[in-house]
Amino acid sequence: MKLLQQSMDPNQKRAKAVDRVDSVDTGVASFDSTRMCPFPDEVLERVLSLIDSHKDRSSVSLVCKDWYNAERWSRRHVFIGNCYSVSPEIVAARFPRIRSVTLKGKPRFSDFNLVPEYWGADVHPWLSVFATAYPFLEELRLKRMAVSDESLEFLATNFQGFKALSLLSCDGFSTDGLKAIATHCKNLTELDIHENGMDDLGGHWLNCFPESLTTLQVLNFASLNSEVSFESLEKLISRNKSLRVLKVNRNISLDQLQKLLLQAPQLSELGTGTFMQELISCPITDLKTTFSNCKNLVTISGLWDATSLYLPVIYPACVNLTFLNLSYATLRSGELSNLLQHCKSLRRLWLLDTVGDKGLEAVGAHCPLLEELRVFPADPFDQEVFLGVTESGFVSVSEGCPKLRYVLYFCRQMTNAAVATIARNCPDFTHFRLCIMNPGQPDYLTKQPMDEAFGSIVKTCPNLQRLAVSGQLTDRTFEYIGKYSKKLETLSVAFAGSSDLGMEYVLGGCPKLRKLEIRDCPFGNGALLSGLTKYESMRSLWMSACNVTMNGCKVLAKERPRLNVEVMKDEGGDGSEAHKVYVYRTVAGPRRDAPPFVLTL
Amino acid sequence: MSSPRLGIQGAINIPGNTSFPGSTSSMESNFQKTPNLTERNYLGFSDCSSVDSSSNVSTISEVNKNSLNLKATELRLGLPGSQSPERDQQNTLTSSEQLDEKPLFPLLPSQKIVVSGHKRVFTDTMDSCSETNGVISSQEPSTIKASVPINKVNSNPPVSKAQLVGWPPVRSSRKNILASSKNNEEVDGKPGPGALFVKVSMDGAPYLRKVDLRGYSTYQQLSSALEKMFSCFTIGQCGSQGGPGRGSLSESKLRDLLHGSEYVVTYEDKDGDWMLMGDVPWDMFIGSCKRLKIMKGSDAIGLAPRASEKSNNRN
Numbered sequence: 001m002k003l004l005q006q007s008m009d010p011n012q013k014r015a016k017a018v019d020r021v022d023s024v025d026t027g028v029a030s031f032d033s034t035r036m037c038p039f040p041d042e043v044l045e046r047v048l049s050l051i052d053s054h055k056d057r058s059s060v061s062l063v064c065k066d067w068y069n070a071e072r073w074s075r076r077h078v079f080i081g082n083c084y085s086v087s088p089e090i091v092a093a094r095f096p097r098i099r100s101v102t103l104k105g106k107p108r109f110s111d112f113n114l115v116p117e118y119w120g121a122d123v124h125p126w127l128s129v130f131a132t133a134y135p136f137l138e139e140l141r142l143k144r145m146a147v148s149d150e151s152l153e154f155l156a157t158n159f160q161g162f163k164a165l166s167l168l169s170c171d172g173f174s175t176d177g178l179k180a181i182a183t184h185c186k187n188l189t190e191l192d193i194h195e196n197g198m199d200d201l202g203g204h205w206l207n208c209f210p211e212s213l214t215t216l217q218v219l220n221f222a223s224l225n226s227e228v229s230f231e232s233l234e235k236l237i238s239r240n241k242s243l244r245v246l247k248v249n250r251n252i253s254l255d256q257l258q259k260l261l262l263q264a265p266q267l268s269e270l271g272t273g274t275f276m277q278e279l280i281s282c283p284i285t286d287l288k289t290t291f292s293n294c295k296n297l298v299t300i301s302g303l304w305d306a307t308s309l310y311l312p313v314i315y316p317a318c319v320n321l322t323f324l325n326l327s328y329a330t331l332r333s334g335e336l337s338n339l340l341q342h343c344k345s346l347r348r349l350w351l352l353d354t355v356g357d358k359g360l361e362a363v364g365a366h367c368p369l370l371e372e373l374r375v376f377p378a379d380p381f382d383q384e385v386f387l388g389v390t391e392s393g394f395v396s397v398s399e400g401c402p403k404l405r406y407v408l409y410f411c412r413q414m415t416n417a418a419v420a421t422i423a424r425n426c427p428d429f430t431h432f433r434l435c436i437m438n439p440g441q442p443d444y445l446t447k448q449p450m451d452e453a454f455g456s457i458v459k460t461c462p463n464l465q466r467l468a469v470s471g472q473l474t475d476r477t478f479e480y481i482g483k484y485s486k487k488l489e490t491l492s493v494a495f496a497g498s499s500d501l502g503m504e505y506v507l508g509g510c511p512k513l514r515k516l517e518i519r520d521c522p523f524g525n526g527a528l529l530s531g532l533t534k535y536e537s538m539r540s541l542w543m544s545a546c547n548v549t550m551n552g553c554k555v556l557a558k559e560r561p562r563l564n565v566e567v568m569k570d571e572g573g574d575g576s577e578a579h580k581v582y583v584y585r586t587v588a589g590p591r592r593d594a595p596p597f598v599l600t601l
Numbered sequence: 602m603s604s605p606r607l608g609i610q611g612a613i614n615i616p617g618n619t620s621f622p623g624s625t626s627s628m629e630s631n632f633q634k635t636p637n638l639t640e641r642n643y644l645g646f647s648d649c650s651s652v653d654s655s656s657n658v659s660t661i662s663e664v665n666k667n668s669l670n671l672k673a674t675e676l677r678l679g680l681p682g683s684q685s686p687e688r689d690q691q692n693t694l695t696s697s698e699q700l701d702e703k704p705l706f707p708l709l710p711s712q713k714i715v716v717s718g719h720k721r722v723f724t725d726t727m728d729s730c731s732e733t734n735g736v737i738s739s740q741e742p743s744t745i746k747a748s749v750p751i752n753k754v755n756s757n758p759p760v761s762k763a764q765l766v767g768w769p770p771v772r773s774s775r776k777n778i779l780a781s782s783k784n785n786e787e788v789d790g791k792p793g794p795g796a797l798f799v800k801v802s803m804d805g806a807p808y809l810r811k812v813d814l815r816g817y818s819t820y821q822q823l824s825s826a827l828e829k830m831f832s833c834f835t836i837g838q839c840g841s842q843g844g845p846g847r848g849s850l851s852e853s854k855l856r857d858l859l860h861g862s863e864y865v866v867t868y869e870d871k872d873g874d875w876m877l878m879g880d881v882p883w884d885m886f887i888g889s890c891k892r893l894k895i896m897k898g899s900d901a902i903g904l905a906p907r908a909s910e911k912s913n914n915r916n
Binding site for chain 2: 381
């Protein structure tokens with residue numbers, strides 16, 4: 001059954017899975033016409049077409065050859081977690097009827113500038129193959145891919161029925177590419193542009209939507225800086241009555257927002273523009289009424305510059321809100337508290353640490369259903385004198401919100417005792433990401449390492465899937481992680497550990513580990529090679545600024561030919577250090593598009 | 602011991618903070634205890650000189666030699682007055698414990714891309730930080746005395762954390778939120794509803810501080826905060842004048858020092874005039890205050906005689 005486990009992830013080794021199914025005689029597989037499977041193909045396909053989860057589909061495909069075929073013909077959406085784990089040709093060969101593709105490229109640390117430019121993850125080779133294989137492609141969702149304007153134009157002009165484009169953390173394109181999409185995609189339902197490294201050459205792309213376009217459901221341009229023509233936007237909104245998600249950028253004023261909302265009261269997700277205006281032409285009560293007329297609103301974001309002056313206009317809508325994203329609003333505790341009193345149904349809340357511990361007390365007091373909390377640092381580089389939030393704020397939330405599952409918390413001080421309390425209060429954690437912003441900082445009261453903090457999390461929270469650690473940590477932390485976290489899939493480590501043992505503990509335990517990303521830790525070749533048998537069951541491993549050398553990587557590459565072991569060369573240095581190492585399993589062999597600074601061993 | 606934010610607690614009246622032992626005595630002992638600053642990169646590798654040979658770097662090594670004389674104004678990375686983890690003098694990285702005592706980051710002026718053979722790369726994060734620095738610097742004409750090189754470094758907002766590539770792991774879209782909202786306030790010409798940080802200078806202090814005026818609602822609160830913030834310098838003065846020993850200085854004595862004939866708090870208003878703090882209603886004050894200055898009574902000619910009256914009237 002190890003076979004099945006290894007091949008469970010659909011984006012890995014699809015071709016190999018075929019081989020394996022053939023070679024394993026389970027008694028169910030049949031090569032001749034005598035079928036063990038009682039259903040005709042059509043029925044099987046029909047039934048399987050109802051299965052959406054790609055993990056389930058992967059399991060289905062391994063049952064027998066008939067099921068494998070039925071599954072591949074009925075699959076409409078393919079999810080590829082690492083674009084280099086498989087080639088577009090292999091995907092197209094296996095799945096002939098895909099309508100929707102999700103593709104992820106660069107390692108996650110590229111979000112923080114750890115991956116040099118031109119590393120790869122170009123979407124164009126995929127689009128070229130898809131143009132012939134999936135001319136009826138409707139949806140494309142890209143994360144951390146390199147996307148050029150030419151690619152966007154290619155997409156817009158080669159796929160007639162194209163409907164939905166989502167670009168998250170991508171780079172390499174400009175608003176010109178968006179123009180192409182707006183111009184040519186006659187049936188567009190979704191344009192979701194979020195936090196990309198793109199060139200914003202102006203807001204004219206919005207004018208490129210044709211008058212005939214009436215199918216838009218999702219429009220998100222919140223992270224674009226240039227002003228768009230409000231007139232065009234208003235007209236676009238008014239004729240697209242199916243619009244349910246609208247996220248505008250900061251340039252849209254409150255007055256303009258008022259007009260937009262009058263046109264689109266059916267919205268379920270709204271990202272506002274700036275929430276501060278010197279002179280507002282309509283009375284505030286009008287704004288409030290407008291918001292109360294948006295009966296379907298469950299998500300509000302944006303809210304730049306929001307203060308107690310205009311925040312109350314959203315109070316009528318707050319009663320139904322399940323997700324409130326205040327991570328761009330520099331609110332203080334009082335303003336937050338007043339707001340949250342109206343938000344009893346909140347499930348997800350994103351904040352800036354300007355709210356302080358007092359603000360977090362308000363969260364604990366007013367949001368008992370809260371499942372997700374993210375607290376971002378307003379001032380990550382200590383430009384101002386600003387404490388932010390501390391351990392006591394986190395504890396307050398945990399006391400009031402026992403259903404917390406997902407936490408991302410940036411702070412400047414933490415204690416082991418506080419985290420232990422938090423774990424006791426919220427045993428349902430699935431995602432625990434704690435970032436103590438000063439690297440290697442111990443428990444500020446006891447001066448002890450933060451080992452016991454993360455120990456208490458992994459011991460108390462059996463469902464933990466994702467963990468990010470920080471602070472001063474010895475190998476003990478990793479001993480705990482390896483021993484107790486049975487469901488851990490993603491682990492992020494920075495400035496931690498004492499020796500190779502740390503990494504070895506993790507690789508020796510954590511049976512479900514898929515993604516391991518490590519930076520600035522004292523783990524060397526011994527640690528790297530201790531995972532020899534594990535890496536093929538994982539999506540990827542990232543190690544940067546550790547003690548790994550080229551020789552260690554070469555050994556790994558030699559022992560495991562089905563892994564790509566990529567080393568990014570550092571300028572200077574003596575060449576024996578492996579400064580940045582990225583290891584991932586693949587059925588596509590070594591990259592053909594690797595830039596000169598990426599060495600595949 | 603106390604939190605790393607020791608020196609800050611008195612200054613920022615963030616509601617809900619648990620009481621921190623912000624006593625002046627512990628702050629002094631921090632300064633006394635701290636070993637000399639040695640230049641090192643964040644992994645503790647010894648050789649940093651290959652990275653950059655700008656004049657500031659050589660300045661820093663001069664500072665190292667002189668740091669014995671500058672305990673009270675000790676070069677701190679991150680926040681002024683913040684307490685760093687215990688630092689080891691050795692630069693070796695062999696033992697694992699060394700690595701755990703992560704030294705703070707080397708002080709280098711904000712730069713563009715610098716790639717070194719060591720495990721340290723400065724990339725685009727610096728750009729975004731430089732932008733922020735640029736934003737802040739443009740509002741702050743430097744007034745610090747240049748006698749001690751430390752001033753040059755501390756006059757810019759501490760850039761040390763920004764020099765660590767990709768840390769904290771915050772996306773670039775989130776890096777300048779505070780700066781950009783502050784900008785909006787300045788541009789409007791009146792304080793916006795967010796934070797309102799103004800510089801506070803004190804005669805004789807080698808570096809300035811910043812306080813958020815919106816963190817307070819009365820002059821009394823602000824005064825107390827300023828007392829706590831600048832008490833170290835006050836004590837130094839007092840000690841050199843043969844005053845009581847450090848340990849026995851009480852808050853009331855500090856208050857007397859600040860509100861008595863020794864010091865007055867003045868502010869520069871929108872018109873550029875220096876005004877005595879306390880005359881106008883609080884809201885009007887924060888609407889017009891651009892920066893604060895704690896002057897010696899002897900300098901505040903014409904204002905000083907009223908200072909003691911003012912301190913009585915302030916409550």
